[in-house]
Amino acid sequence: MADNSHVRNQLREAILRGTYAPRQRLIEAELAEEYGASRFVLRNALIQLASEGLVEMQPNRGARVREVTVAEAVEITEIRQAIESLVAARAAERVSDEQADYLRELGDQMRAAVDHNELVKYSELNTALHTTLREIAGHDTGSRMLEQLNGQMVKHQFQLFLVPGRPNTSLPEHLAIISAVCARDPEAARAAMHTHVGSVVTTLEEFAENSAASV
Structure with a gap:
């Protein structure tokens, strides 16, 4: 199963390529299956990408690609x-x-x-x-x-x-x-x-x- 750094890097590259559009919801279950990772690993990757300004974590709504104004x-x-x-x-x-x-x-x-x-x-x-x-x-x-x-x-x-x-x-x-x-x-x-x-x-x-x- 993929580790955290591998999943984070793959997800970062996908966001930078425009695979996921600004404000698009990032569904943990779907991404975990897509990247062959556990929900725990996937969530940690999203949190790290949030610290880089690429993702935003919304209370009770999960993560989405951050739109930079x-x-x-x-x-x-x-x-x-x-x-x-x-x-x-x-x-x-x-x-x-x-x-x-x-x-x-x-x-x-x-x-x-x-x-x-x-x-x-x-x-x-x-x-x-x-x-x-x-x-x-x-x-x-x-x-x-x-x-x-x-x-x-x-x-x-x-x-x-x-x-x-x-x-x-x-x-x-x-x-x-x-x-x-x-x-x-x-x-x-x-x-x-x-x-x-x-x-x-x-x-x-x-x-x-x-x-x-x-x-």
């Missing part, structure tokens, strides 16, 4: 801005020649994806870039915090790439980050990342304003 997404991204900037600066201090070559290659692929209007591919490359920077930086605490924060932002992050003109805005920001890291300039890398994530905050705030106006 646009306002919450703005706050999460503001925290990301500080951590991502730190990670970018650390990456610039530690990047190897081989890693720099890979970052430049990612930049070329991102440019090609935008040129061909391949939004899903661009989204995947964006994830690869930020993940690579965390790996280069080797800042374990920052990486753990970003993984948790990003997990809550999956829906909003994908929506950002569907905003008309957004990839054309973010591409030069990403290329500036890559350039600064490859140049081994920590302060330039920090500033470039701060600008990039700041533009994400601005876009999300526009979402919030539009949502409020439509109510």
Whole structure:
């Protein structure tokens, strides 16, 4: 029978993939059967995912996938801005020649994806870039915090790439980050990342304003 960490990881991945929609009820008996786990193990996994902000436990109603509002997404991204900037600066201090070559290659692929209007591919490359920077930086605490924060932002992050003109805005920001890291300039890398994530905050705030106006 599956153990707690295995079930938690599988359920987390399913939520992040969108297998379960925001506010969807997570029925313990059904999930226990699906994941081959006991109800006890399944419930512990749900409680841990609740502590990560992916699930919410409702008194007398069980668990459901937590829906992150646009306002919450703005706050999460503001925290990301500080951590991502730190990670970018650390990456610039530690990047190897081989890693720099890979970052430049990612930049070329991102440019090609935008040129061909391949939004899903661009989204995947964006994830690869930020993940690579965390790996280069080797800042374990920052990486753990970003993984948790990003997990809550999956829906909003994908929506950002569907905003008309957004990839054309973010591409030069990403290329500036890559350039600064490859140049081994920590302060330039920090500033470039701060600008990039700041533009994400601005876009999300526009979402919030539009949502409020439509109510």
